[in-house]
Amino acid sequence: xxxxxGTIPRRLLEQIEASTDAxxxxxxxxxxxxxxxxxxxxxxxxxxxxxxxTTCAKHVETALRCKEEGNAAFKASSYQExxxxxxxxxxxxxxxxDDDKKTLATLFVNRAAATQALGHLMAVTRDCTRAIGLQxxxxxxxxxxxxxxxxxQWYDTAIDDxxxxxxxxxxxxxxxxxxxxxxRVKKLMATGAERLxxxxxxxxxxxxxxxxxxxxxVSPYWTPDKNWGIQATKKIDVGSLALEExxxxxxxxxxxxxxxxxxxxxxxxxxxxxxxxxxxxxxxDEPCLRAACDESSEELDGQTWxxxxxxxxxxxxxxxxxxxxxxxxxxxFFRGQENARLDRQLKELCHHYNKMSGAAKVEAHVLATVVAxxxxxxxxxxxxxxxxLAAKLVCLIAVVxxxxxxxxxxxxxxxxxxxxxxxxxxxxxxxxxxxxxxYYTGSKFNHxxxxxxxxxxxxxxxxxxTIKPIQAGVPLELCYGAQVGEMRRDERQMWLQDRYFFTCExxxxxxxxxxxxxxFSFRCPKAGCNGVVPGPSSVQQPDQSGDIxxxxxxxxxxxxxxxxxxxxxxxxxxxxxxxRAVMMDLERVELKLQPPSRNQEAALNEAxxxxxxxxxxxxxxxxxxxxxxxxxxxxxxxxxxPHDARAHCKVAIQILEKIYxxxxxxxxxxxxxxxxxxxxAGAGDEVRSNLALANDVMRIHYGSDHPTSVHLDAFxxxx
Numbered sequence: 007x008x009x010x011x012g013t014i015p016r017r018l019l020e021q022i023e024a025s026t027d028a029x030x031x032x033x034x035x036x037x038x039x040x041x042x043x044x045x046x047x048x049x050x051x052x053x054x055x056x057x058x059x060t061t062c063a064k065h066v067e068t069a070l071r072c073k074e075e076g077n078a079a080f081k082a083s084s085y086q087e088x089x090x091x092x093x094x095x096x097x098x099x100x101x102x103x104d105d106d107k108k109t110l111a112t113l114f115v116n117r118a119a120a121t122q123a124l125g126h127l128m129a130v131t132r133d134c135t136r137a138i139g140l141q142x143x144x145x146x147x148x149x150x151x152x153x154x155x156x157x158x159q160w161y162d163t164a165i166d167d168x169x170x171x172x173x174x175x176x177x178x179x180x181x182x183x184x185x186x187x188x189x190r191v192k193k194l195m196a197t198g199a200e201r202l203x204x205x206x207x208x209x210x211x212x213x214x215x216x217x218x219x220x221x222x223x224v225s226p227y228w229t230p231d232k233n234w235g236i237q238a239t240k241k242i243d244v245g246s247l248a249l250e251e252x253x254x255x256x257x258x259x260x261x262x263x264x265x266x267x268x269x270x271x272x273x274x275x276x277x278x279x280x281x282x283x284x285x286x287x288x289x290x291d292e293p294c295l296r297a298a299c300d301e302s303s304e305e306l307d308g309q310t311w312x313x314x315x316x317x318x319x320x321x322x323x324x325x326x327x328x329x330x331x332x333x334x335x336x337x338x339f340f341r342g343q344e345n346a347r348l349d350r351q352l353k354e355l356c357h358h359y360n361k362m363s364g365a366a367k368v369e370a371h372v373l374a375t376v377v378a379x380x381x382x383x384x385x386x387x388x389x390x391x392x393x394x395l396a397a398k399l400v401c402l403i404a405v406v407x408x409x410x411x412x413x414x415x416x417x418x419x420x421x422x423x424x425x426x427x428x429x430x431x432x433x434x435x436x437x438x439x440x441x442x443x444x445y446y447t448g449s450k451f452n453h454x455x456x457x458x459x460x461x462x463x464x465x466x467x468x469x470x471x472t473i474k475p476i477q478a479g480v481p482l483e484l485c486y487g488a489q490v491g492e493m494r495r496d497e498r499q500m501w502l503q504d505r506y507f508f509t510c511e512x513x514x515x516x517x518x519x520x521x522x523x524x525x526f527s528f529r530c531p532k533a534g535c536n537g538v539v540p541g542p543s544s545v546q547q548p549d550q551s552g553d554i555x556x557x558x559x560x561x562x563x564x565x566x567x568x569x570x571x572x573x574x575x576x577x578x579x580x581x582x583x584x585x586r587a588v589m590m591d592l593e594r595v596e597l598k599l600q601p602p603s604r605n606q607e608a609a610l611n612e613a614x615x616x617x618x619x620x621x622x623x624x625x626x627x628x629x630x631x632x633x634x635x636x637x638x639x640x641x642x643x644x645x646x647x648p649h650d651a652r653a654h655c656k657v658a659i660q661i662l663e664k665i666y667x668x669x670x671x672x673x674x675x676x677x678x679x680x681x682x683x684x685x686x687a688g689a690g691d692e693v694r695s696n697l698a699l700a701n702d703v704m705r706i707h708y709g710s711d712h713p714t715s716v717h718l719d720a721f722x723x724x725x
Contacts, residue, residue: 007372013044014368022371023364027357030400035393037375042392051376054324055383062286063321069099073113080116085123089276092117093288101282111137115147121276122154129277130154132291136279145174149184152191161195218251218447224482226450233356234450235481242476245706248459249470253443254348255314255337256413256466257330262440265418268315269294270465271440273418284321314340317381324380330442332373334410335402336381338444339395351446357404361507374399408506409449410442413463443468454483454512455498456490456519460671460707473669473706483512490514491521491629491665491672518564521665526585527625528576530569537571538625540564542582581623588619589630592637599640610641632661636676639683648686655680674703 076091134151152167267290318325342349488498526541567578642651684692
């Protein structure tokens with residue numbers, strides 16, 4: 007978009023930078039007029055809005071090429087490569103004519119052959135069912151599905167399918183092959199073997215758009231200073247489910263488009279399905295496909311809804327190349343257009359446009375105007391001008407930036423070797439950011455740096471759990487990202503001001519709390535003193551004269567570089583630079599421990615040397631020391647010495663307990679690491695004790711089904 011910004015006249019730029027939300031109709035109309043008349047801008051708009059000759063449109067030649075590449079990979083026994091090629095062919099294959107459907111049926115059966123070779127039998131049955139739906143007399147699809155059922159010992163179902171295959175097969179050789187397979191299955195059935203218990207792929211009942219369930223003891227409230235909030239109307243116990251909600255709209259991140267379902271955000275199975283009209287999205291199954299792409303997939307307030315992808319489904323590139331906040335804003339716009347209640351709710355959400363910087367306002371204007379052009383291309387009837395549509399989109403982009411939640415769900419461990427403690431078990435609880443969603447009720451939670459509720463996600467489904475007992479009348483507060491123990495107070499304040507335009511006044515920001523002292527803190531230079539020496543700017547900031555000023559509302563704030571126990575001074579001119587250099591070296595060693603790792607002994611020795619340096623610089627309870635101990639523990643795991651790793655992992659946990667408290671999720675994650683190391687070391691009692699402690703914390707933060715939510719089921723199976 008930089009090329010577009012460079013064409014905007016200086017006067018118009020100044021008007022946009024100084025604009026308020028009341029000026030948007032004027033500024034957006036002027037910008038839309040400029041983009042429509044400028045040659046450079048017209049070419050760019052044509053590129054992102056026109057559906058022809060793009061990688062996002064269906065393309066017969068691409069589909070056929072991928073099919074041939076899949077066939078070649080299958081013949082070479084490269085089955086996963088074959089699956090990838092067939093899936094890409096399915097993504098690009100058209101669905102307009104009978105020939106298109108015949109080709110698609112063939113692709114499904116070919117992919118089923120590759121997935122069968124890898125043992126994914128349930129995926130085979132699904133792909134063959136899709137092929138049969140397109141070509142009901144496709145003998146090969148019936149035959150392959152029958153063999154898959156037989157492989158799972160569902161012999162009666164297999165016999166039915168093989169019988170259908172025999173009826174539809176025209177060739178003599180083909181009939182003979184099917185007959186032999188049918189006889190084999192009948193003999194197996196006679197042995198009385200039990201069918202395997204398999205997951206047929208039927209997921210939970212989908213929630214309705216924006217559907218929400220609140221605890222009967224919580225209610226929204228309004229105050230002039232904080233606007234909306236959520237508070238307890240009665241005492242709520244720790245570990246209670248305060249809120250469950252589906253998003254008004256959500257969007258997968260670009261990094262996960264080829265590995266996760268574009269609707270539910272779950273990891274794609276071996277047999278994903280694609281949109282029938284374009285090559286952009288891919289889904290784990292037909293329910294997700296229908297929810298995203300059907301013309302009438304949902305009903306709300308008596309109105310019929312289009313799937314959230316429908317307005318993007320032209321084959322144009324704009325929804326694939328523009329930033330997430332712009333594409334998500336377009337989805338919100340259509341949700342509001344289709345439902346009056348949701349439109350009112352969207353208008354209630356804060357957008358902070360008037361507080362945005364001039365540069366941010368210009369960026370929002372450009373993105374909104376480009377999206378408006380794409381939505382109205384070719385001439386579509388939205389009963390509003392380009393400028394009016396762009397003005398609404400500017401506000402919605404600001405709404406997304408102020409309210410969208412990053413959706414973090416467990417990392418995929420399905421392809422990992424569960425017996426590799428050095429790489430896999432230590433990351434069982436890793437959470438990855440897979441997308442963003444806007445939640446109407448969820449957006450009403452106010453912030454606290456030391457929150458009393460915790461947000462987690464099952465796919466795109468938001469769940470908020472209480473992690474502390476909450477009395478009646480007390481607000482339920484989430485952490486927006488700037489958490490005690492993760493950032494020092496001044497850093498938290500700056501981050502919240504830059505992102506959300508407010509100064510936090512929670513208790514952790516009004517007083518000096520221990521975690522702030524233990525982040526980037528130094529050991530006392532006086533021999534025998536265990537006092538903490540606060541690092542620069544951790545609790546105070548210099549005023550304009552260069553003197554240290556108190557940045558809290560309390561008195562007696564510790565001074566950077568001065569030991570809080572004995573008052574000894576540390577040379578702050580050199581110590582912070584030396585500390586940062588050591589931490590950079592530690593990060594470099596940490597990268598060496600990532601797979602594929604080489605020269606493991608050298609990495610371990612380097613980690614041990616850096617740990618000694620850290621011990622001479624940082625306070626023993628600083629978070630930097632916890633980091634150093636953790637890196638050493640991982641290095642010992644890498645060289646197959648879990649007994650030595652245990653001691654360092656325990657020290658890291660002790661430090662984190664001082665920073666966060668024993669019931670914090672960060673400590674629970676470290677206990678899972680320790681349990682995995684203890685398992686490798688054969689310390690069964692230590693495995694059980696740490697797993698029990700972690701389970702208690704996980705249950706509070708994630709709810710009763712927490713083992714599934716954070717992949718602990720795999721950990722329990724290993725134990």
